[in-house]
Amino acid sequence: MSDISYRDLLRSIRPPKTELPSFDTAAAPDDPIALFLVWTASAVDAEVSQLNAMTLSTATRGGDPSARTLLLKDVTDAGFWFASLASAPKGEELAQNPRAALTLYWREQGRQVRVSGAVKPGPRTVSEQDFLARHPLARAQAIAGEQSTTLPGAEEVAGLVASASELIEVDPLFVPADWTAYVLEPISVEFWQASGHDQIRLRYTRSPGGWTHQLLWP
Numbered sequence: 001m002s003d004i005s006y007r008d009l010l011r012s013i014r015p016p017k018t019e020l021p022s023f024d025t026a027a028a029p030d031d032p033i034a035l036f037l038v039w040t041a042s043a044v045d046a047e048v049s050q051l052n053a054m055t056l057s058t059a060t061r062g063g064d065p066s067a068r069t070l071l072l073k074d075v076t077d078a079g080f081w082f083a084s085l086a087s088a089p090k091g092e093e094l095a096q097n098p099r100a101a102l103t104l105y106w107r108e109q110g111r112q113v114r115v116s117g118a119v120k121p122g123p124r125t126v127s128e129q130d131f132l133a134r135h136p137l138a139r140a141q142a143i144a145g146e147q148s149t150t151l152p153g154a155e156e157v158a159g160l161v162a163s164a165s166e167l168i169e170v171d172p173l174f175v176p177a178d179w180t181a182y183v184l185e186p187i188s189v190e191f192w193q194a195s196g197h198d199q200i201r202l203r204y205t206r207s208p209g210g211w212t213h214q215l216l217w218p
């Protein structure tokens with residue numbers, strides 16, 4: 001065991017001096033996507049670091065959960081978009097149990113957004129556009145080996161990545177069949193704002209008649 005104490009490290013942290021944004025819940029729009037875009041614009045203005053990095057939580061059919069960081073690629077009327085390989089563990093879990101939760105935390109603004117709903121693969125053209133927008137090395141890595149399987153030795157990896165890079169050079173529009181843009185259609189979106197020692201929570205819930213929203217106990 002290390003002689004570094006986690007609790008001592010926490011005690012040594014100085015509280016951040018940033019001023020948190022206000023959250024006027026009485027003026028909240030009827031549609032959570034509209035509020036999400038307003039919050040994102042505010043995060044862009046505040047130069048929040050990696051504001052599109054989010055936690056994607058999935059579960060197997062049997063309910064075993066897993067979570068990892070992914071990039072939020074777009075938000076449209078269809079929902080929240082992300083992309084990955086359908087053959088990777090998260091893709092297999094989504095095939096078994098096509099529901100997920102997304103969590104974004106913008107620490108500079110003391111804000112969290114939680115989204116949950118059903119997930120489905122988007123149109124093939126969206127997957128292709130997403131893959132082709134990636135850096136050539138990222139494309140080569142995705143082609144070279146199966147995500148989340150054991151990495152072979154460095155020489156073998158270099159050879160596989162070099163072959164994949166050659167393939168991209170010969171066919172710049174090559175997209176692996178299982179590269180998938182997924183869209184999560186939200187049924188619940190919660191906005192959480194730290195405010196001094198208080199927290200404000202506003203949850204939107206989708207019902208047959210449209211979205212409703214209510215404040216929650218923090």
Ligand SMILES: Cc1cc2nc3c(=O)[nH]c(=O)nc-3n(C[C@H](O)[C@H](O)[C@H](O)COP(=O)(O)O)c2cc1C
Pocket residue numbers: 053066067068069070071082083084085088089090091147148
């Ligand atoms: C900031 C950040 C962004 C990431 N974005 C993606 C992404 O958009 N797609 C992806 O497949 N993996 C992304 N990853 C890697 C995943 O966290 C994860 O390691 C990988 O997708 C394998 O997950 P799985 O084994 O649960 O399928 C990202 C990791 C970080 C830290």
